[in-house]
Amino acid sequence: MSGATEFDAVVVGAGPAGSAAAIALARAGRSVVLVERGPFPGSKNVYGGVVYGRILDQIVPAWWEEVPVERWIVRRSTMMMTGTQSLSVDYRSQAWADRPYNGMTTVRSRFDRWLAGKATDAGARLVTSTVATGLVRDASGRICGVHTDRGDGDLRARVVVACDGVNSFLAKEAGLLPPAEASHHTLGVKEVLDLPRSVIDERFGLTGDEGTDIEILGCTRGIPGGGFLYTNADTVSVGVVLSLPHLAAAGVRPEELIADLKEHPSIAPYLRGATLREYAAHLIPEGGYDAMPTLATDGMLVAGDAAAMTLAAGIWLEGVNFAIGSGLAAGRAVDRAIGAGDCSAAGLASYRADLEAQFVLADHKRFRRAPSLILSERVQQRYPGFLCDMAEELFTVTNPTPKPGGLRATRIAAARHGVTLRALAADTLRALRVFG
Amino acid sequence: MGEPVAGRPSGGKRTEPGAGPNRTGGQTGPLVVACVRIVDLRPHVDPLTGRITRDPAGLGLPAPDAAALEHALRIGEAWSGRVVVAAAGPSPAPGGTPDAVLGELAALGATVVHLAEAGPAVHGRDRDMAETALRHPGTERPAATDSGALWELTADEGALARRIVNALSPFGVPAAVLCGDRSPDRGTGALPGFLAHELGAAQALGAVAVAPGDGHLLVDRRLDGGWRERLRVPCPAVCSVEGGGVRLRRATLPALLAAGPTAVHPAAPVRGGTVDGAREGSGPGPVTLRILGPPRPYRPRTRIVAPPADPDPRIRLLELTGALEAHDPPTVLGPIGAPEAADALVDFLVRHGYLDAPLPGAPARAGAP
Structure with missing residues (x-):
């Protein structure tokens, strides 16, 4: 071990969190090595969503001029569906089509x-193509580096920043991450489909680099979760996110659910003629604030997916920006700890304080009850059909029968789906408390 | 032939391998060179248009080139020699994938000479001819018109070989040069031959194993029926090797951290090894590209075979496939001259119905009585 290379910090994982931590440390003048198991950053990453770029303002001024963007999201749609119906809340803003932009679709292998x-x-x-296989500890048991799978591959550092993703082996070895609990995870599966750029523009009502983000509820055969459809430059990403224990209990293969979604009358016209380019699946830590691990121990911090910092709060589904935010905070905390000469858990405690002072933990804390509400039985299995039927009652012309009023339409739809008005009122109140 | 014997090469006939200024930290042993090409290992090919899209993230060493490098390192160790890697590929961007690949090569302990390619650019008559060759039969639509495909089609590996030899000249004369036998960028596989010509070296192509000997290389090559032939190739020697057999070692972490862009010696730019590059280079003269016509797939004539009449499906299947039948044993004809060998091949094809028998009165073939 005496010959091992020494750095101020070793960051494991060159995803958004790891790179952000390395940026913060390197810019502070600290020696830092960024270890990536893939042949290049992003080679192992899977996501199917939108990157919200405000956090990038802290890293690169005018980042939008150089970031590898696919499309700038100008239209957000939340769709509730049954097998034959759909009801959408559709929002479009041209303000998002111009600098400083709001969100974008990107290809992670390029973005990372x-x-x-x-x-x-x-x-x-x-350092790429190198796997961090374990933690190096000194005689007192304090973490002081990582083992890697290369020859003479020990890296010694004052602090290890574990950004090795969901199911982080380093965080588990350090005792920070409890054994994985299925109920705190979802499985995201997606297909990337080829479509000519002009066809995407025409079908989704887009021009230039404009893009669309459609979030879908009620497309998972009652398995808690949801679906999504995003436009890239000349591909679209379509997929579902599914509660892990419920998926296992249902005995359904996730690709069957994607096939259902692609055949839905509200989705199929978007995808007609599209050809499959790739299929991917990935675990997502959606346990929220209450499922987060301890964030720091002597000589080590955890950030990004490894710290379960994915926000899954219904209308807000964000991960990359939280990873970057936590990575930057981790880098700053390590810099402060090294400056103070104290890399113990107490010396690294400013990490959590920093996260709580900004959106990363503030949003998670505010919406900590959202996952249980969004994944509840009524929201997942009854409300999509209830809302679609209510809309159908309202919009179906039944001449010569007079139109039903809104209250009657609600009663009819609620009765059809076993939703009591008491439960509806309770959930409305709960939603106000969660999101208010 | 005996087993390989490790030792130092005693030199070639025309040159003194390993001679030359020392660039590798005081080592004076024989010079062993691995010629590799950094290419996109997973290019995306549009199934409709044939258009090839390359991604810098896919850059790496093809398996045959990686095997060539591993053989070169082993030979260098056996001979206590110096190993130089001549790596052709895109210009490295700081932190980019080409840079990472070159850094990994340097971390293996070899001196890396990077022959930066200026990128696909094919113009004028070469482009016209290449597009003609790529055109779909019966249509005016080229199968692929992206510069990369044309660049590969018109690549002049003779010019690349001359560039490599020029780039290696400061290091001395190689005792052994190892190349991969194929690459995924549609290389012609002719580079080792051109290198051997430029170096005045012996060559052995398509090796499955290469072992260092005393003043020679012992090279195993495939023969039919799972047999191998073992060649004793005198140094200086150029060998191309298959991708299997050996796996390229991984650099240690300290070596990887120590290796950086400064560990790579840039060589004179190569215009992609193209015909243009040959004209602009300092080689022996211009190389003329000849494309004889649009490529057509080889379609042998259909042989009409009467269906087997046996009622047993198994027997019919055996008759159709020829399984369990005694076949002609291999015939040793030689050594004979090329005309006689050609006649023997033609006779074989006629005998088995692949060629029509010569018409009566046709001129006698070279080896015919």
């Missing part, structure tokens, strides 16, 4: 490479 490039530009040392 770009962000890791900022880290190396700042002076971080990127």
Whole structure:
């Protein structure tokens, strides 16, 4: 061990959290090595969503001029569906089509490479195709580096920042992450489908680099979760996110649910003629605030998915921006700890305080009850059909029978789906408390 | 032939391998060179248009080139020699994938000479001819018109070989040069031959194993029926190797951290090894590209075979496939001259119905009585 290379910090995982931590550390003048198991940053990452770029303002001024964007999201649609119906809340803003932009679709293999490039530009040392296989501890048991799968592959550092993703082996070895609980995880599966750019523009009502984000409820055969459809430059991503224990209990293969979604009358016209380019699946830590691990111990911090910092709060489904925010905070905390000469858990405690002072933990804390509400039986299995039927009662012309009033339409639809008005009122109140 | 014997090469006939200024930290042993090409290992090919899209993230060493490098490192160790990697590929961007690949090569302990390629650019007559060759039969639509495909089609590996030899000249004369036998970028596989010509070296192509000997290389090659032939190739030697057999070692972490862009020696730019590059280079003269016509698939004539009449399906299947039948044993004809060998091949094809028998009165073939 005496010959092991020594750095101020070792960051494990060159995803958004890891690269952000490396950027913060390198810009603070600390020696940092960024270890990535894939042949390049982003090679192992799967996501199917939108990257919200405000956090990037802290890293690269005018980042939108160089980020590898697919499309800028200008239209957000939340769709509730049954097998034959759909009801959408559709919002579009041209303000999102111009600088400083709101969100974008991107390809992670390009985005992660770009962000890791900022880290190396700042002076971080990127080591790819190298797996961190365990933690190095000193005689007192304090973490002081990582073992890797290369020859002579021990890296010694004052602090290890574990950004090795959901199911983090390093955080588990450090005793920070309890054994994985299925109920705190969802499985995201997606297909990327080829469609010509002009066809995407025409079908989704887009021009130039404009993009659409459609979130869907009620497309999972009652399995708690939801669906999504995003436009990229010349592909679309379509997929579902499913509660892990419920998926296992249902005995349904996730690709069957994607096939259902693609055949839905509200979705199929968007995808007609599209050809499959790739299929991917990934675990998502959606346990929220209450399922987060301890964030720091002596000589080590946890950030990003490894710290369960994915916000799944119904209308807000965000991960990459939370990973970047936590990575930056981790980098700053390590810098402060090294400056103070105290890399113990107490010396690294400013990490959590920093996260609570900004959106990363503040949003998680505010919406900590959202996962249980969103994944509840009524929201998942009854409300999509109830709302669709209510809309159908209202919009179906039944001449010569007079139109039903709104209250009667609600009663008819509620009765059809076993929703009592008492339960409806209770859930409305609960939603106000969660999101208010 | 005996088993390989480790030792130092005693030199070639025309040159003194390993001679030359020392660039590798005081080592004076024989020079062993691995020629590799950094290419996109997983290019996306549009199934409709044939358009090829390359991603810098996919850059890496093809398996045959990785095997060539591993063989070179092993030979260098056996001979206590110096190992130089001549790596052709895209210009490295700081922190980019080409840079990472080159850094990994340097971390293996070899001196890396990078022959930066200027990128696909094919113009003028070469482009016209390449597009003609790529055109779908019966249509005016080229199968693929992206510069990368044309660049590969018109690549002149003779010019690339001259560039490599020029780039290696400061290191001395190689005792052994190892290349991969194929690459996924539609290489012609002719580079080792051109290198052997430029170096005045012996060559052995398509090796499955290469072992260092005393003044020679012992090279195993495939023969039919699972047999191998073992060649004793005198140094200086150029060998191309298959991708299997050996796995390229991984650099240690300290070596990887120590290796950086400065560990790579840039060589004179190569214009992609193209015909243009040859014209602009300092090689022996311009190389003319000849494309004889649009490529057509080989379609042998259909042989009409009467269906087997046996009522037993198993017997019919055996008759159709020829399984369990005694076949002609291999025939040793040689050594004979090329005309006689050609006649023997033609006779074999006629005998088995692949060629029509020569018409009566046709001129006698070279080896015919």
